[in-house]
Amino acid sequence: MTILAPVDRLPRDFFARPTLEVAPDLLGKVFFVNGLNAVIVETEAYLPDDPASHSFCGKTVRNAAMFHPPGTLYVYRSYGVHFCVNVATEGEGIGAAVLIRGVMPLPDSVAAFQVRRGLKITQKQLSNGPGKLCQAFGITLEQNYVDGTTSAEIGFFNAAIHVKNVEQTPRIGISKNTEKPWRFVAKSLL
DNA sequence: TGCCCGATTAACT
């Protein structure tokens, strides 16, 4: 796997598209948080009319970030223990988002990930889950509502990374609308 | 106010 430095930032227009296009397109992009870089390798799409989506019952205090402009981060606490991070998509007031389920740290960020996650954790296991990657990056509710297209601390970048095999499968850990194949996994990078 | 449950993880057996 050859990984080069990030080049350009994804603009709001990138996120202002159908969620089912944004989710697979995010694979292979670089997620930058507080000086750390990782390649996105797994995402899930959550649509406004999707019973599995937090936005399905309308806007609440908890999910309000999903209704912010495309590119806004939506962070929530899962099972009272972990944090998960999403990016709002489509348009302001829509309530759609992509859940970032897995990333692969770039070589320059592996050490920092290990400090937060544990020194003996392998590179692959450092951030191969939505809660793990938030712990690795240090993402908490403080990052809820952050604009990923303008923030100096957090952003998404194009990189010279080619995603080779994208697998589309049903989403993980949900009880409604389980048959929809809206999970996207990058099996290999070049 | 109280109860139930979840877009999870890791430490068990």
Add this chain to the structure above:
DNA sequence: GTTAATCGGGCAA
């Protein structure tokens, strides 16, 4: 494969 840990939103009373 199983299960405890642990917290806030949503709904019923």
